[in-house]
Structures are given as structure tokens and as C-alpha cells.
Amino acid sequence: MEVDHTGAIAxxxxxxxxxxxxEEPKRGAATAAPSAKYDVQxxxxxxxxxxxxxxxxxxxxxxxxxxxxxxxxxxEAMTGYYTTINANVHRGxxxxxxxxxxxxxxxxxxxxxxxxxxxxxxxxxxRNATEGINLVAQSFARPRLAPxxxxxxxxxxxxxxxxxWQLVCEAxxxxxxxxxxxxxxxxxxDAFEAALTPRTRLVAMTHMSNALGTIPPVEDVIxxxxxxxxxVLIDAxxxxxxxxxxxxxxxxxxxxxxxxxxxxxxGMGILYGKEAHLEAMPPFLGGGDMISSVTFERSTWNVLxxxxxxxxxxxxxxxxxxxxxxxxxxxxxxxxGAHERDLLAYxxxxxxxxxxxxxxxxxxxxxxxxxFVMQGVHPHDIGTIVDREGVAIRTGHHCAQPVxxxxxxxxxxxxxxxxxxxxxxIDALGRALRRVxxxxx
Amino acid sequence: MSDLNDLYQEVILDHNRRPRNFHVLxxxxxxxxxxxxxxxxxxxxxxxxxxxxxxxxxxxGAGCAISKASASMMTDVLKGRTIAEAxxxxxxxHRMVTTPPDQGVEDMGKLSSLAGVREFPIRIKCxxxxxxxxxxxxxxxxxxxxx
Numbered sequence: 001m002e003v004d005h006t007g008a009i010a011x012x013x014x015x016x017x018x019x020x021x022x023e024e025p026k027r028g029a030a031t032a033a034p035s036a037k038y039d040v041q042x043x044x045x046x047x048x049x050x051x052x053x054x055x056x057x058x059x060x061x062x063x064x065x066x067x068x069x070x071x072x073x074x075x076e077a078m079t080g081y082y083t084t085i086n087a088n089v090h091r092g093x094x095x096x097x098x099x100x101x102x103x104x105x106x107x108x109x110x111x112x113x114x115x116x117x118x119x120x121x122x123x124x125x126x127r128n129a130t131e132g133i134n135l136v137a138q139s140f141a142r143p144r145l146a147p148x149x150x151x152x153x154x155x156x157x158x159x160x161x162x163x164x165w166q167l168v169c170e171a172x173x174x175x176x177x178x179x180x181x182x183x184x185x186x187x188x189x190d191a192f193e194a195a196l197t198p199r200t201r202l203v204a205m206t207h208m209s210n211a212l213g214t215i216p217p218v219e220d221v222i223x224x225x226x227x228x229x230x231x232v233l234i235d236a237x238x239x240x241x242x243x244x245x246x247x248x249x250x251x252x253x254x255x256x257x258x259x260x261x262x263x264x265x266x267g268m269g270i271l272y273g274k275e276a277h278l279e280a281m282p283p284f285l286g287g288g289d290m291i292s293s294v295t296f297e298r299s300t301w302n303v304l305x306x307x308x309x310x311x312x313x314x315x316x317x318x319x320x321x322x323x324x325x326x327x328x329x330x331x332x333x334x335x336x337g338a339h340e341r342d343l344l345a346y347x348x349x350x351x352x353x354x355x356x357x358x359x360x361x362x363x364x365x366x367x368x369x370x371x372f373v374m375q376g377v378h379p380h381d382i383g384t385i386v387d388r389e390g391v392a393i394r395t396g397h398h399c400a401q402p403v404x405x406x407x408x409x410x411x412x413x414x415x416x417x418x419x420x421x422x423x424x425x426i427d428a429l430g431r432a433l434r435r436v437x438x439x440x441x
Numbered sequence: 442m443s444d445l446n447d448l449y450q451e452v453i454l455d456h457n458r459r460p461r462n463f464h465v466l467x468x469x470x471x472x473x474x475x476x477x478x479x480x481x482x483x484x485x486x487x488x489x490x491x492x493x494x495x496x497x498x499x500x501x502g503a504g505c506a507i508s509k510a511s512a513s514m515m516t517d518v519l520k521g522r523t524i525a526e527a528x529x530x531x532x533x534x535h536r537m538v539t540t541p542p543d544q545g546v547e548d549m550g551k552l553s554s555l556a557g558v559r560e561f562p563i564r565i566k567c568x569x570x571x572x573x574x575x576x577x578x579x580x581x582x583x584x585x586x587x588x
Contacts, residue, residue, distance in 0.1 A: 378503075379480075380480040380504075380505035380507075380564075380567065381449075381505050381506045381507070384448070384561060384563075384564060385445060385449075388444075388445050395480065396479065396480055401481075410481045410482075410503045410504075439445070439454075440506070
């Protein structure tokens with residue numbers, strides 16, 4: 001079947017459509033069956049870019065942790081929005097503005113359901129996950145931090161979950177504490193607990209490391225922090241496209257994710273916050289749409305979630321994100337997870353057979369990321385050579401320099417998986433890495 | 442695949458495996474650190490300048506084959522050169538690696554082996570990192586601490 005994402009018209013009846021998606025026979029893998037029934041070729045057929053070639057070879061796109069490719073449904077939703085109902089939201093009384101507002105708010109409801117948040121008031125649209133973390137750092141943490149207070153993160157955070165905390169710590173005299181990871185790249189939970197002190201004001205931690213693939217025990221992290229009255233922000237940028245992330249079950253205080261890794265558009269970030277926190281926080285950015293009234297003497301703030309959405313939002317992006325989440329759920333995380341686990345095992349075995357390759361990040365709980373180094377070959381050279389074979393991987397520090405330092409490497413090569421990858425992609429990587437060995441001896 | 446062979450010529454692989462002048466220069470008079478944030482390549486360049494001449498030069502650091510080989514070859518050709526000659530070499534090298542690949546370039550001896558980066562625009566910075574670090578080192582007047 002084809003999920004009907006024809007853009008504007010479809011988004012206007014998002015409620016009905018979501019329901020119909022559930023009732024219809026699901027695409028390919030969407031029976032809750034194991035990966036054997038997952039029809040990855042049908043999934044691939046939904047992603048136009050995957051049929052292109054690169055340097056005369058079929059594209060093997062293995063840089064999904066950086067950004068995922070977009071299914072046709074997402075592209076059509078974006079085009080459909082601009083083709084049929086483009087207008088500004090929350091303003092005009094004319095037909096198009098009403099339709100655009102409906103589509104934008106339908107996307108917020110879609111995100112709420114996707115994350116299982118209690119209310120659409122808890123869902124703030126941002127540009128990206130980074131902006132969401134900065135919003136919490138400036139509007140939630142900063143007024144609560146005093147000299148000697150502490151913000152606690154882990155040693156496997158992306159720069160976006162380090163630098164915003166450094167900025168607020170510098171501004172307030174608080175200090176940034178780091179819970180260590182072990183040689184597998186697993187969070188050392190005892191050390192984390194020991195690092196929770198009476199001065200800890202906030203914990204911020206990834207749900208899945210972009211550099212290592214590690215899935216830390218965020219449920220335990222949240223439980224331990226809450227036992228001491230410490231709120232927790234979870235960075236689900238990586239986790240959210242590999243597994244179900246449900247904010248009420250997690251009981252996290254804040255959570256960020258990003259649309260462009262959810263098979264959706266760039267420029268669409270998601271911030272979830274508990275309503276009580278968001279209500280108590282001052283605005284982050286000022287401007288239009290976030291106000292209730294403005295005079296030159298003072299302004300009053302709009303209600304949630306609009307208080308945190310200054311200026312014209314990325315309406316087309318929200319509509320496309322809606323289609324992306326529909327697409328993911330039509331296939332289902334059971335099928336996606338089973339498929340990606342199979343590929344991860346296959347790829348891990350493949351890498352172990354290549355001379356001099358060492359995996360960085362071997363946590364028992366990990367997903368979809370293979371970070372590795374090769375004896376005698378710098379990752380940058382690996383990247384250039386495999387690119388000539390049509391294989392797209394990331395090389396460098398992955399915006400996680402402290403992780404590189406922890407493992408004593410300047411950089412790694414990283415292959416990262418998504419729902420549309422195949423064993424052929426992994427085989428192409430294997431051939432390309434053997435070519436690297438051939439060049440470097 | 443020929444452009445890949447142009448990039449990773451035997452002389453480059455050899456300098457990558459066995460970099461020349463790859464050590465700290467204890468009595469250096471000038472030094473600078475070069476860093477390419479894109480790939481994390483980092484090198485420290487040491488110069489011993491006397492009477493406007495490069496008496497000795499060495500480097501240390503971690504980087505890709507191209508940046509390491511480029512630094513190694515550069516240190517080889519710089520020894521004994523005047524500062525003016527080193528600046529002229531910088532200009533010639535810079536011209537060579539930034540000339541479009543469909544145009545001819547002058548012969549710079551073994552340095553010409555790096556002309557293959559022109560087919561890989563993102564790698565040009567790897568080849569030129571050592572040379573930019575040289576410029577910075579020649580300008581910096583601070584005496585290197587040997588503590």
C-alpha cells in the first residue's frame with residue numbers, strides 16, 4: 001500500500017488519516033512480524049535518493065546518524081503544503097491561514113502522540129535539538145543556578161549537550177560535572193550516582209550516543225536523579241528514529257529530538273517539557289507569536305506552547321515532519337528495530353574480519369552505530385577511499401571530541417544504519433574497506 | 442580508480458608510514474600549531490631559524506596520510522633554505538594544489554606527488570595544513586620553551 005501523504009489535504013484530516021493508517025494493512029514490514037518479513041526493498045522504493053548512484057556506484061548511504069534520507073511521502077507533504085495552503089499561522093482569518101494553522105497544529109498533535117506526551121502544550125517546535133537544549137539551559141537552568149551548583153552530564157555527550165551547559169555554568173558560577181564511561185562505552189551507573197550531589201541542579205544525558213551507539217540506562221538515570229529531586233533532560237536525537245521513546249513512561253522533565261533524523265526535514269526540532277516546568281519558565285526568544293499583548297512599557301506572554309515559539313515557525317517543515325512520523329509508525333519500531341539489529345550484527349561481524357579494524361563502542365546495549373578505527377590508516381583517508389566506492393560514512397570526531405579523547409583516538413570512521421539499509425550496503429562497505437587495506441598495505 | 446592512485450602515490454604512503462623529521466626540536470626558535478577542525482588533524486611545527494635561514498625543522502602530530510606526508514616532505518625541502526625561499530616555496534605549493542585539475546602545474550619534485558589532491562577538493566586543506574603552519578611559525582617570534 002501507499003500511505004497517502006499528499007500534503008495539505010491529508011494533513012488537514014490528520015486525525016482520520018492517522019487512524020486509517022492503523023487500520024490499513026501496513027506497508028512491507030508493518031505486520032508486527034520479525035525481520036524475516038520486513039520487505040526492505042519496498043521501503044527503499046519509498047526513498048527516491050537511494051536509487052541514485054555516486055561516483056558510478058550504487059549509493060550505500062551509511063551516514064544516518066548525521067541525517068537520514070526522506071521518503072517520498074515527506075517530500076510530497078512539503079510540496080503539497082506550499083502548493084495548496086501556504087500562509088502564515090495563528091494570524092489571518094482567511095481560508096489559507098486557517099488551513100495552515102490547522103496543519104501546523106495537527107503536526108504538534110502528531111508529535112505529542114509519537115512521544116506519548118500528556119498534552120500538546122508540552123510540545124515546542126524549535127529549529128533543531130540543539131536549540132531545544134539551549135532553550136532549557138537559558139530559560140530553565142540559568143535562573144536556578146548559583147555559584148557552586150552543578151549540572152551533571154555524561155562522558156558520551158554530543159557537543160550540543162555540553163556547550164549550552166558550559167555557557168550557563170560560566171554565566172552563573174555553577175560547574176559542569178561529567179559521569180564517566182567505561183572501555184566499552186557504557187555509562188558507569190555507580191559513578192553517575194556518586195556524582196549526584198546536594199548541589200546537582202540538573203542532569204542532561206543522551207538516550208543514545210551518536211559516536212558510540214551506546215544506549216545508557218536512562219530509566220535508571222532518571223529514577224536516581226528524581227530520588228534526589230533533580231530534574232533530567234534527555235537528548236533523544238539519535239534514539240528517536242531507532243526505538244519507541246515515550247516521555248510519560250520515562251518520566252523525564254525535558255526531552256529533545258530532531259526532525260531531520262526522523263526521516264523528516266531539516267530545521268524542525270522538537271522540545272518536550274513537563275507543563276509545570278514550561279509554565280514557570282520565562283521565554284527564550286522574544287518576538288511575534290509568543291506574546292499575549294505588547295506595549296512599549298511591557299509585554300505579556302502567550303500561553304504554552306506559543307510562549308516559546310517566537311516568530312514565524314517552519315510551517316512547511318512541521319507538515320513534512322507529520323508525514324515522516326506517520327511513515328515511521330506505519331512501518332513500526334518493532335520491525336525497524338528487528339531489521340536494524342540484524343544489520344548491526346551482520347556489520348559487526350563483517351568489520352571483525354577486516355585486518356586491523358577495531359570497534360570503538362562495544363556497549364552491550366547499543367544500536368545502529370559502528371564507530372571504528374583501522375590500524376595504520378587515518379579515518380579521513382578511509383572516508384575518501386570508501387567514498388570512491390559510493391559508500392557514504394562519517395569520519396572525524398562526530399561532534400563528540402571528549403569521546404574521542406576518552407578512547408585515545410583523534411577521530412573514527414562511523415557507519416550508521418537506518419531502516420532502509422541492506423546487507424548489500426554493508427557488503428559495499430566491506431569491499432571498500434578492503435580497498436583501503438589494499439592502498440595502505 | 443586512477444585518481445585514487447594519484448592521491449595515494451607510493452611516495453606519499455612512504456612518507457605517511459615513515460615520516461621524516463618527526464620529533465620535537467629541542468632548540469627550536471619558532472613554532473606553531475596547525476589544526477584542521479574538519480578532520481581533527483593537528484600538527485606542531487618547530488623551526489630553528491638563524492640569520493634568516495632555516496637551520497633545522499621538525500614536526501609532530503596526528504593526521505591523515507596526506508597531511509602527514511605533506512608535512513614530512515615539506516620539512517625535507519625546507520632545511521637550509523632562507524626565509525625568502527621558504528615563502529616562495531609556500532606560494533608555489535599553494536598555486537600547485539589550488540590549480541584546477543584540468544590544468545598543468547609546474548614540477549616541484551617530490552612535492553608534485555601532492556598535486557593529486559586537486560581531484561579531491563575537500564582534501565586540499567590536508568595538503569596545505571603544514572605549509573600554513575610554517576607561515577605562522579615563521580611569523581611567531583616567541584621562543585619555544587624546552588621545559
